[in-house]
Amino acid sequence: MVTKDQIVAWLENLTVVLTENKEYLTQLDSAIGDADHGINMDRGFKKVKEKLPSIADKDIGNILKTVGMTLISSVGGASGPLYGTFFMRSGMAMAAKEELNNEDLVKLLQSGVDGIVQRGRAQLGDKTMYDTWAPTLETLNAAFATNDNTIEVLQAAVNTAEQAMKDTIPMQAKKGRASYLGERSIGHQDPGATSSYLILKTLLDTLVEG
Amino acid sequence: MKKLINAVDDVVKEQLEGMAVAHPDMLKINFEPKYVYRADAPIAGKVALISGGGSGHEPMHGGFVGMGMLAGACPGEVFTSPTPDQMYECAKAVDGGAGVLFLVKNYTGDVLNFETAAELAYADGIKVQNILIDDDVAVKDSLYTAGRRGVGTTVLCEKIVGAAAEAGYDLDQCSDLARKVNMYGRSMGMALTSCTVPAAGKPTFELGEDEMEIGIGIHGEPGQKRMAMTSVDEITTLMTNEILDDGPYSRTVREWDNESGTWVEKDIVDQPFQAGDEVIVFVNSMGGTPVSELYAVYRKVAEICADRGVKIVRNLIGPYITSLEMQGCSITLLKADEEILKFWDAPVNTPGLRWGV
The missing domain is CATH 3.30.1180.20 (Dihydroxyacetone kinase; domain 2)
Structure with missing residues (x-):
C-alpha cells in the first residue's frame, strides 16, 4: 500500500529534486528549445511546496488535483499545461482515496499519461515526455502481472524510464519548439523526457525511504 | 545590456502600470493574475475577443485592447506564454453572455495554455472557441514540426474580427471569419x-x-x-x-465543440495567391x-x-x-474580400491602432 503521507512526501521530494536539476534541465532545453524548462519546473514545484501544508489532510485525489492546478497556473510554456494535466487527471482518477494499492498506482500514472497525450497529441518517437512514459507503463503493467512487490516493480519501471529517456537522444523532434530545428534536434536528450524520468525516479526513492 | 528598466523582474508589471495610467479611457489592468481588458467590459450580448502571448511584441496584444478590437489581452513574461488562470479570469471579466473567442498564435506553449483555459471557461458556462493563427511561410511543413508560427496576420485578424464582434457577429460567425482571415493571410x-x-x-x-x-x-x-x-x-x-509563390498549406487544427464539450479536429488547407x-x-x-x-x-x-x-x-x-x-x-x-474590407475599415479605438473615431 502507498499511503497518503508517502504521496505528500513524493511531492515534497520533487521540489528538492527539481531545484537540484534546474540547471541540468535548462541546459538540455537550451540545446533544442528555449532554455527555460528547468527554471519553469523549479518555479512550479516551489509553488506546490507552498500549497502542500494547507492540503496535506485532503484525500489523495484532491491533493493531486491541487498540484495540477498549481502547475498549470505557475509553470507556463508547454510543460505547465502538460504536467498540470498529468496531475489533474491522476487526481480525478484517485478521487476520495486515502491509500493506493498496486492497481491504483498504475491507474494514477496511466490516467496522467493519457492526459498528457490528449493535451499534447504526441506520438511515440516525437521526442517528447511521452517517449519516457509509454514504455514505462508497459513495464509497469507487465511486471505487476507476475509480481506484487511495489518497490521491485517500480524499480523495473524506473530502469525502463531511464533507458527510454536516453533513447530520445537520436530522435528528431516532431513536436514543440525543437521541431523547427529539424535534423539539428538529433543528438540531444529531450528535456521533458528527462523531467518525466525524474518524477518517476523520485516516486521510487520516496517509497524506498518508507 | 542597456535598457530602460528598473529591475528585470518588474519589466512586464511596470509596463502594464504605465498603460493603465496612460489609457484609462480605453482599458483597465488586472494584476493578480495579469490581464488587460476593455474599460467598458463586459458588453452585453457581444462576443468578447481575447488574445495573448509572451510580452515583448508591443503594441500587440495589450495595445490592441479597446473599441473595435480586443476585449482582453493576457501578457506572459517576455517571450513566454501566459498561463490559463490569466486567460480564464480575463474571460470571466469580459464575457457579455455571447461567448469568448480566443485568438491563439501557433506556438506549442500558447496553444496548450489557451486550450486549458478554454476548458476551464467552458466548465464555468462560458461559450468558447479557440482559433489558431499560423501564417509564417518560412515553416514549410506541418507534418514533422509543430506547424507554421503565428505572426503578422495576428494583428490583422484581431482588427477585423474585433470589428465584426463590435457589429454583433455571434461566436460562430466570429470564429468562421477568424479562420478565414488566417487562411487568407501569409x-x-x-x-x-x-x-x-x-x-x-x-x-x-x-x-x-x-x-x-x-x-x-x-x-x-x-x-x-x-x-x-x-x-x-x-x-x-x-x-x-x-x-x-507559397503553395497550398494543409494542417489539422483543434477547435472546441460547445455542443459536446470536446475538442474536434479539422483539416484546413490554405490556397495560394x-x-x-x-x-x-x-x-x-x-x-x-x-x-x-x-x-x-x-x-x-x-x-x-x-x-x-x-x-x-x-x-x-x-x-x-x-x-x-x-x-x-x-x-x-x-x-481581402468584401467582408474583410468592411471590417478592416470599421472604426477602431485602441492605444496601438486608431481610425474612424
Missing part, C-alpha cells in the same frame, strides 16, 4: 540584428555585421537560413516572392527598424504586386508585432 520575417530578453541579459543569437537571418519567428528563434546582407530591394523581392487577388499589405518593423526603411520595403512590395497582377487595396506600415529592439521587418499579405 507572412515572412527577417532580422538584421538579434534582441536581448531582459531576464537573459544577452542577445538571443549572434548575427555578423554582414549577415542577416531570413524566415525568423518573433522570439529570436532560428530562421530558415542565414544569408549575406544585401539591398532592401533584393531582400523584399526574396520575401514577397516566397509569400506569393493568384493574379487578380485584392490584398491588404502589412509591412511591420521588428522594433528596431525605422519607418523610413519600412516605406522602402513597401515601395518594392507594391512594384512586385503590380507586376504579378495582385491589387493592393489597403496597407498598414509600422511597428505593430515586434521582437523587443530587434532590427528587421516582416511582410504580410492578406487576401
Whole structure:
C-alpha cells in the first residue's frame, strides 16, 4: 500500500529534486528549445511546496488535483499545461482515496499519461515526455502481472524510464519548439523526457525511504 | 545590456502600470493574475475577443485592447506564454453572455495554455472557441514540426474580427471569419540584428555585421537560413516572392465543440495567391527598424504586386508585432474580400491602432 503521507512526501521530494536539476534541465532545453524548462519546473514545484501544508489532510485525489492546478497556473510554456494535466487527471482518477494499492498506482500514472497525450497529441518517437512514459507503463503493467512487490516493480519501471529517456537522444523532434530545428534536434536528450524520468525516479526513492 | 528598466523582474508589471495610467479611457489592468481588458467590459450580448502571448511584441496584444478590437489581452513574461488562470479570469471579466473567442498564435506553449483555459471557461458556462493563427511561410511543413508560427496576420485578424464582434457577429460567425482571415493571410520575417530578453541579459543569437537571418519567428528563434546582407530591394523581392509563390498549406487544427464539450479536429488547407487577388499589405518593423526603411520595403512590395497582377487595396506600415529592439521587418499579405474590407475599415479605438473615431 502507498499511503497518503508517502504521496505528500513524493511531492515534497520533487521540489528538492527539481531545484537540484534546474540547471541540468535548462541546459538540455537550451540545446533544442528555449532554455527555460528547468527554471519553469523549479518555479512550479516551489509553488506546490507552498500549497502542500494547507492540503496535506485532503484525500489523495484532491491533493493531486491541487498540484495540477498549481502547475498549470505557475509553470507556463508547454510543460505547465502538460504536467498540470498529468496531475489533474491522476487526481480525478484517485478521487476520495486515502491509500493506493498496486492497481491504483498504475491507474494514477496511466490516467496522467493519457492526459498528457490528449493535451499534447504526441506520438511515440516525437521526442517528447511521452517517449519516457509509454514504455514505462508497459513495464509497469507487465511486471505487476507476475509480481506484487511495489518497490521491485517500480524499480523495473524506473530502469525502463531511464533507458527510454536516453533513447530520445537520436530522435528528431516532431513536436514543440525543437521541431523547427529539424535534423539539428538529433543528438540531444529531450528535456521533458528527462523531467518525466525524474518524477518517476523520485516516486521510487520516496517509497524506498518508507 | 542597456535598457530602460528598473529591475528585470518588474519589466512586464511596470509596463502594464504605465498603460493603465496612460489609457484609462480605453482599458483597465488586472494584476493578480495579469490581464488587460476593455474599460467598458463586459458588453452585453457581444462576443468578447481575447488574445495573448509572451510580452515583448508591443503594441500587440495589450495595445490592441479597446473599441473595435480586443476585449482582453493576457501578457506572459517576455517571450513566454501566459498561463490559463490569466486567460480564464480575463474571460470571466469580459464575457457579455455571447461567448469568448480566443485568438491563439501557433506556438506549442500558447496553444496548450489557451486550450486549458478554454476548458476551464467552458466548465464555468462560458461559450468558447479557440482559433489558431499560423501564417509564417518560412515553416514549410506541418507534418514533422509543430506547424507554421503565428505572426503578422495576428494583428490583422484581431482588427477585423474585433470589428465584426463590435457589429454583433455571434461566436460562430466570429470564429468562421477568424479562420478565414488566417487562411487568407501569409507572412515572412527577417532580422538584421538579434534582441536581448531582459531576464537573459544577452542577445538571443549572434548575427555578423554582414549577415542577416531570413524566415525568423518573433522570439529570436532560428530562421530558415542565414544569408549575406544585401539591398532592401533584393531582400523584399526574396520575401514577397516566397509569400506569393507559397503553395497550398494543409494542417489539422483543434477547435472546441460547445455542443459536446470536446475538442474536434479539422483539416484546413490554405490556397495560394493568384493574379487578380485584392490584398491588404502589412509591412511591420521588428522594433528596431525605422519607418523610413519600412516605406522602402513597401515601395518594392507594391512594384512586385503590380507586376504579378495582385491589387493592393489597403496597407498598414509600422511597428505593430515586434521582437523587443530587434532590427528587421516582416511582410504580410492578406487576401481581402468584401467582408474583410468592411471590417478592416470599421472604426477602431485602441492605444496601438486608431481610425474612424
